[in-house]
Amino acid sequence: MRGVTIAMLGAALTAAAAGCAAAGARAAAESTLLGAGATAVPLAIGRGNGRPIVIVEGVAADAPPRTLYEVQLEGRGGRRAALGTISFFNESGYGGDGSSAPAARHFDATEALAQLGGEAVAVVFVPSSGVTGVAARPDPAAHARVGRVRVERR
Incomplete structure (x- = not known):
């Protein structure tokens, strides 16, 4: 030996x-870093069988970003339709290093896709305070981010 x-x-x-x-x-x-303005991630959603479910993988941050993120589908010509909201509030994954464990979020895109005529070219993440007329101010040190964005038909 x-x-x-x-x-x-x-x-x-x-x-x-x-x-x-x-x-x-x-x-x-x-990963795509979510900034202080709208952040678009390209995505192709066409016609097909089953309900379109947008899956956002790798949702994570190094610290609480102190804002919500509206999730929207964007169609050709820049029109948008709401999918839902991502919140980092009360994330249990912030450890000693401050980071959260990557998570996935699922959004039924049936209605949003119908509003856009059946096609979408991107998923857009927009910081939101959650209150109309109050500007969102995400903490840049949080490094809020998303990973892969994909669609499944179910």
């Missing part, structure tokens, strides 16, 4: 750390 040297162990740990860093970089690259 061969012995394991410190150098071999160090090389293995370095390779493992590089793999973890690469995975983290891929996850960050696949």
Whole structure:
């Protein structure tokens, strides 16, 4: 049986750390940061069978963003229709490092899609205070973000 040297162990740990860093970089690259204004994520929804469900994966933040995010479908020509709201209030995932565990949110897009004539080109996230006439001021240090946005027909 061969012995394991410190150098071999160090090389293995370095390779493992590089793999973890690469995975983290891929996850960050696949995320879209939600800013102080409207943030659009391209999406193609066409006609098909079943109810269209928009799934927003990787909903996370490093700290509470102190705002809601309205989720809207955008059709051709910039018209929008409401899907729902994402709230980070009372997230239980903020740990010692302040981050929340990525989560997924599901939105039935049947009505919104009908309002847009059956086609959508993007999902738009708009900061909202939840009160008409009161501007939303998301905390930029929260780094609120979403991952992949997709559609399933059910």
